[in-house]
Amino acid sequence: MINQGPVIAIDGPSGAGKGTVSQLVAEKLGWHILDSGALYRLLALAVSHHGMSTDDVETLKVLAEHLDIQFKQSVDGHVEIILEGEVVTQAIRTEEIGNNASKLAAIPEVRDGLLSRQRAFSQAPGLVADGRDMGTVVFPSAPIKVFLTASAEERAQRRLMQLQEKGETVNLDELVETIKERDERDANREIAPLVPAAGALVIDSTDLTIEQVVEMIFAETVKAGLV
Ligand code: DC
Numbered sequence: 001m002i003n004q005g006p007v008i009a010i011d012g013p014s015g016a017g018k019g020t021v022s023q024l025v026a027e028k029l030g031w032h033i034l035d036s037g038a039l040y041r042l043l044a045l046a047v048s049h050h051g052m053s054t055d056d057v058e059t060l061k062v063l064a065e066h067l068d069i070q071f072k073q074s075v076d077g078h079v080e081i082i083l084e085g086e087v088v089t090q091a092i093r094t095e096e097i098g099n100n101a102s103k104l105a106a107i108p109e110v111r112d113g114l115l116s117r118q119r120a121f122s123q124a125p126g127l128v129a130d131g132r133d134m135g136t137v138v139f140p141s142a143p144i145k146v147f148l149t150a151s152a153e154e155r156a157q158r159r160l161m162q163l164q165e166k167g168e169t170v171n172l173d174e175l176v177e178t179i180k181e182r183d184e185r186d187a188n189r190e191i192a193p194l195v196p197a198a199g200a201l202v203i204d205s206t207d208l209t210i211e212q213v214v215e216m217i218f219a220e221t222v223k224a225g226l227v
Pocket of ligand 1 (some may be wrong): 014036037038040041098101102105106130131132133134182186
């Protein structure tokens with residue numbers, strides 16, 4: 001692997017705040033960002049657009065390797081996600097796509113197909129990589145590894161607020177159940193299960209603010225001499 005800059009690997013279950021934290025850490029450092037979950041979501045959306053079967057794993061792998069994806073930084077600092085020429089920034093954030101992505105993510109050929117694409121994001125001056133296996137599989141030599149977690153109830157509560165802001169009606173208990181189910185699948189799959197990497201700094205964000213988490217990671221980066 002050609003490592004073109006240091007990597008901060010931030011792994012953890014969905015809803016722990018990884019996305020926001022990763023974005024803020026990347027902004028603070030002026031580094032690149034990889035939202036690896038978006039790649040699995042994009043694949044799930046492409047599979048549904050093309051009406052593909054998920055049984056044909058070799059075709060899924062080819063699709064993962066060649067999927068036409070762009071992450072475009074817009075003027076207001078947001079990232080626009082484009083799949084096969086279509087803006088899908090919002091479309092990949094539904095619960096349905098999240099669940100389908102989680103199912104695809106358990107297929108070894110899919111993970112393999114996305115591996116080199118993820119590694120290509122590692123560019124100078126550095127990369128903040130957000131996912132489930134950033135520190136264990138994709139960037140095992142990352143100098144900083146963080147495992148960010150929070151209780152399932154807290155994560156469901158945060159997700160509920162996000163969905164309500166988008167005008168979606170959801171039930172909190174159902175959300176807690178879906179989150180636990182997804183955790184279970186992500187943590188117990190045979191390939192690249194969601195576990196803290198060796199030496200990872202484990203941060204439980206249940207009672208922390210986003211800013212406190214960002215500061216903790218920034219402090220690690222300074223301690224490691226990366227800034
Ligand atoms: O972080 P997210 O919710 O957008 O990710 C969607 C799904 O993709 C998640 O259920 C697990 C999977 N995923 C993964 O297996 N490995 C990653 N590095 C990122 C996401």
